[in-house]
Amino acid sequence: MSSRKEVLRPFEEKKDYMNDRIAGGIEANRKGFAFLNLTDEKGEPVKNAEVKVIQKTHDFKYGANLFMLEEFQNQEQNEKYKKYFADAFNIATLPFYWDTLEPEQGKPRFAKDSPKIYRRPAPDLCLEYCEANGIEPKAHCLNYASLMPQWAKGSVAWEKQCLERRFRELTGRYAARIPMWEVTNETFWGYKRLSNLYSQPDFVEWSFALAENYFPANKLVINEAHSRIWGNEFFYGTRSPYYMQIERALLKGARIDAIGMQYHMFYRKEKELAETAVYYDPERICDVLDTYATLGKPIHITELTIPAYSNDPEDEEIQAEIIRNIYSMWFSHAATDGIIYWNLVDGFGYNAAQGDMTAGENYYYGGLIRYDFTPKPSYQVIRSLFEKEWRTNLKLHTDSGALSFKGFYGQYDLEITANGKRIRKTIHLSKDQNNHFIIKL
Known part of the structure; x- marks a missing residue:
């Protein structure tokens, strides 16, 4: 370890403690579940639907x-x-x-x-x-x-x-x-x-x-x-x-x-x-x-x-x-x-x-x-954390019209494909809401 790298020693000596706090804290405090119910115009569940989940913003x-x-x-x-x-x-x-x-x-x-x-x-x-x-x-x-x-x-x-x-x-x-x-x-x-x-x-x-x-x-x-x-x-x-x-x-x-x-x-x-x-x-x-x-x-x-x-x-x-x-x-x-x-x-x-x-x-x-x-590596690190590591992008499928996902709190675009149609909806996954969404196709 070079003399300048000695400054990193506190992180290295307590890395297990640090990583445990980080992993557990992020899952508990920065993410929540969204519950989606896809219905047709009559209120019936939409079957065989593909849902693309794209996070657009962070609440943090x-x-x-x-x-x-x-x-x-x-x-x-x-x-x-x-x-x-x-x-x-x-x-x-x-x-x-x-x-x-x-x-x-x-x-x-x-x-x-x-x-x-x-x-x-x-x-x-x-x-x-x-x-x-x-x-x-x-x-x-x-x-x-x-x-x-x-x-x-x-x-x-x-x-x-x-x-x-x-x-x-x-x-x-x-x-x-x-x-x-x-x-x-x-x-x-x-x-x-x-x-x-x-x-x-x-x-x-x-x-x-x-x-x-x-x-x-x-x-x-x-x-x-x-x-x-x-x-x-x-x-x-x-x-x-x-x-x-x-x-x-x-x-x-x-x-x-x-x-x-x-x-x-x-x-x-x-x-x-x-x-x-x-x-x-x-x-x-x-x-x-x-x-x-x-x-x-x-x-x-x-x-x-x-x-x-x-x-x-x-x-x-x-x-x-x-x-x-x-x-x-x-x-x-x-x-x-x-x-x-x-x-x-x-x-x-x-x-x-x-x-x-x-x-x-x-x-x-x-x-x-x-x-x-x-840009320095530090700029890239911040962007990578918030745009990649701490971001939720998923592809989901449902045969019953109901599905859920756990994601970082923020605004999401949903691209839903079902019955030959493709629509886009926006939802906000919030720490302070129940996050149940009924989406009519």
Whole structure:
């Protein structure tokens, strides 16, 4: 085993445990039975029917941030980005960072022709792309104190007034088009230096109360950094700070609909082995999910970066293997509803000049697509998991008009051939329904 491959040791040492959790969890939590009854116009069972079952979509959400939409230097790159994204994902994180969405008070950058800010495409532009490609948009983030514009900072009363206007404007323009909104993000950082409101003891509860008022029909998400969730210093079962923060907010009446968890492995290469061992431990991953699941809310992996550190083939294969393992564990867990990768393309990350692979997020080579816009093994792994390994396509036959199949939750096309006729029907196999379908031919 090469020195870099040592990072895979936690998966290898606990592979039996990991594989058992994955196999059992997927069968129990991601698949269900569909029961079909084929009848003619008189309600009589149709005999000797062939049924082709073709899965078209997944209910489980998997995506990336959409921060580089129409942000590249030429249109060829823009088109490649849009195709790579639409080919692989069904959800996108949209940038609603307040400091760049409204850098000047009263002049928000909502419209698609708004002045450009790097990695911050306008919401209208993002929504146009998502809706054209069947991708669910997700908003990040309503009240993120670290990226609050300077003009909005002041007294607690002033900050609340500014935030209420922001929430009111956003719901009026976007609530009907964006189902899921992150409300707070990274609230264990910079206690008193970010803003006066941020240092208030009821910051989280107040933010969710305001969000519930303005977004009553939307899913509201709390979000936190990876080290505050998975790491040794912050995970103590139900006594973990993030767990207790959520529990307290719920007990005080906050409507938190989902729990967001980041998973950025932003560690320098020379420190990777020591720093990531606990994060790549299958038992720790499952312990965290099992613990937070007791809060009774779905879990979303909201931000995810796995480094490759270079374009060396071995480094890229290690990245792909880690992604396969952690995606499989998260996908198999009953509480997990979605996984969102962070940067799709290398070289265009936060806090670095384009193409500077020594700085900021670029240093980690954490994208799924190389800087030259060729796909890495990690991109192919994600597509293969959701399009092949975790997808149900079958050919069935019935002589009685009744048949059933077990498949992954999602939308299906049925191609039915009987009595010299061929018809196509669409059904939705759902985790929350009884999934009995009467199909008239």
